[in-house]
Each structure stands twice: as structure tokens, then as C-alpha cells.
Amino acid sequence: DAGVIQSPRHEVTEMGQEVTLRCKPISGHNSLFWYRQTMMRGLELLIYFNNNVPIDDSGMPEDRFSAKMPNASFSTLKIQPSEPRDSAVYFCASSLGETQYFGPGTRLLVL
Amino acid sequence: GEDVEQSLFLSVREGDSSVINCTYTDSSSTYLYWYKQEPGAGLQLLTYIFSNMDMKQDQRLTVLLNKKDKHLSLRIADTQTGDSAIYFCAEKDYGQNFVFGPGTRLSVLP
Numbered sequence: 001d002a003g004v005i006q007s008p009r010h011e012v013t014e015m016g017q018e019v020t021l022r023c024k025p026i027s028g029h030n031s032l033f034w035y036r037q038t039m040m041r042g043l044e045l046l047i048y049f050n051n052n053v054p055i056d057d058s059g060m061p062e063d064r065f066s067a068k069m070p071n072a073s074f075s076t077l078k079i080q081p082s083e084p085r086d087s088a089v090y091f092c093a094s095s096l097g098e099t100q101y102f103g104p105g106t107r108l109l110v111l
Numbered sequence: 112g113e114d115v116e117q118s119l120f121l122s123v124r125e126g127d128s129s130v131i132n133c134t135y136t137d138s139s140s141t142y143l144y145w146y147k148q149e150p151g152a153g154l155q156l157l158t159y160i161f162s163n164m165d166m167k168q169d170q171r172l173t174v175l176l177n178k179k180d181k182h183l184s185l186r187i188a189d190t191q192t193g194d195s196a197i198y199f200c201a202e203k204d205y206g207q208n209f210v211f212g213p214g215t216r217l218s219v220l221p
Contacts, residue, residue, distance in 0.1 A: 004153075031207045042213045043154075043199070050207055091153055098142045098161075100209055102153040 002026075004103035006092050012109045018080040021106045024073055025094030033093040033100065034067055034077050043091075049075065082110045113137040115212035117200050122218045129187040131215045133200030136181065140202040143176060145185045148197045148214070157185075157198075187217075195219045 005024040013019055025032045033048040047057040049069045057067070064083070069075040079086055087110050093102045114136045123129045135143070141162050146154040160167045160174045160183075167174045173186040187194055200212040 033209070043211045045209070045211075048207060055207070093154075095207065095209075098159065098203065099156060100144075100203075101156060102146075104153045 004092055004094050004101055006090075006103040006106050008106060009104065010107045010109075012111065013082055014111050015083055016081045017110075018078065019082045019086075019108060019110075021077040021079075021090050021092075021108070023075045023077070023092030023103060025075070025092070026096075026101060027073070029094035029096040029101075030072070031095045031100075032069060032075050033095070034075070035091040035093065035102075036088045037091060037105070038088045046077070082108075084110045086110050113202070113204070113208075113210045115200055115202055115210050117198075117212040117215045119213060120216050120218070122220060123190050124220050125190060125192060127190055129185075129190045129194065129217055129219075131185045131187075131198050131200075131217065133183040133185075133212055134181055135183065135200070135202045135210070135212075137202055137204055137210065138181075139204045140181075141205055142203045143174075143183050144199075144201040144203070144209075145172075145174065145183075146199040146201060146211075148199065150196075154199060190217075190219050192219045192221065 007022045034046040037043045046059045047067045052069045067077045089105045091105045117133045144159040145157045171188045175184045197214040199214045
């Protein structure tokens with residue numbers, strides 16, 4: 001079992017650039033979650049999908065953020081344009097039933 | 112909305128027991144969880160308990176649930192330096208809505 005896979009693991013970019021984070025959930029899991037973690041705000045749920053359909057995106061900060069899940073094995077979180085305050089660790093997690101498993105995260109730094 | 116609260120810090124001596132506490136507000140919680148996060152890593156699922164249980168034991172870990180008071184605790188027996196981490200409490204309702212607490216930073220002193 002490979003677990004949840006995220007790429008890249010680290011990303012450094014300049015303000016105004018587009019950033020795309022990628023996630024491959026655990027095979028067979030039907031729900032996928034994107035979280036953001038910062039020291040100030042802790043762990044925040046951005047959006048989650050069930051069977052590839054976005055269910056709750058109320059945590060997405062603003063229109064600069066968008067997420068897609070074109071199929072059951074892949075999701076992207078895009079930030080365009082990026083800003084320094086977007087610097088954080090972004091986690092993807094997947095679940096089937098009662099257990100949710102996290103990926104290793106993408107550490108994003110926007111200069 | 113639902114809320115999960117935890118104390119932010121806990122320090123214990125190596126070899127002692129650690130007890131990390133959590134309270135939640137959602138009456139319709141079905142499962143409650145403990146996750147561990149080590150520096151630079153993702154959240155690792157440690158254990159979880161169904162809401163109709165009051166205790167679950169897994170090696171050095173004991174989870175106690177008081178559903179009436181909406182209180183969850185995690186006891187780590189014989190705490191080791193490798194247990195130093197942030198511990199997150201979380202609850203899930205009947206859907207896929209997972210709500211996490213702020214995390215408790217456990218420091219194990221030699």
C-alpha cells in the first residue's frame with residue numbers, strides 16, 4: 001500500500017506565479033480532502049470530494065484557489081496567482097468509510 | 112458549527128504516562144480519532160473509537176470516551192522520547208465531515 005502520494009514535496013515560487021499541487025489518493029478510497037496547515041491557523045479543511053464530486057468547498061480561501069478531481073486516482077489544487085500569505089503546508093487525505101489517511105504534504109513557500 | 116478543543120501543550124518525563132484530553136461539541140459524532148504528527152511529516156492515524164464504545168486499548172495507547180460529557184482522552188503508557196509530537200483529536204459525523212482540534216504538543220523530557 002503506497003499511501004496517499006503528493007507532489008511536489010516542496011515548492012518555492014514567486015508571488016504572482018501559478019502553483020499546482022497534486023495528489024493521488026489510496027486506491028479504492030472514495031473521498032479526498034485538501035487541508036492547509038499554518039502555525040497561526042492550524043489545520044484547515046479547504047475542500048473535499050466524494051466520488052470525484054466536490055461536496056464542500058466552503059474552506060477555500062478565495063477565487064485564487066481551485067481544486068479538481070478529474071478521476072478517482074488524481075486531484076489537483078491550484079493557486080493562481082499565488083501570494084506570500086499562501087505559504088503553508090498543504091495536505092491531501094483520502095478516506096473510505098471511517099478512516100482518513102494523510103499524505104506527507106507539500107510545503108509551499110511564496111516569496 | 113462543530114468544535115473540537117484541546118490543550119495546546121503537555122510535558123511529561125520519560126517513562127511516565129501521558130494523558131491528552133479533548134472535548135467536542137457535535138452530538139452526532141460517529142467516530143473519534145487520534146492522529147500523531149511528527150516534525151515535517153503528515154498526520155498519522157494512531158487509533159480511533161466508535162462512539163458507542165467507551166474504551167479502546169492498543170499496546171501502550173488507551174482511548175477513553177465519555178460520550179455524555181463529550182470528552183475523549185488518549186493515554187500513552189511508559190512515554191518515550193519518540194512519542195514527542197503533536198497529537199490531534201478529531202471527530203466525524205455521519206457524513207464525511209472530519210473536524211480536527213488544534214493539536215496538543217507533547218514534549219517528553221529525559
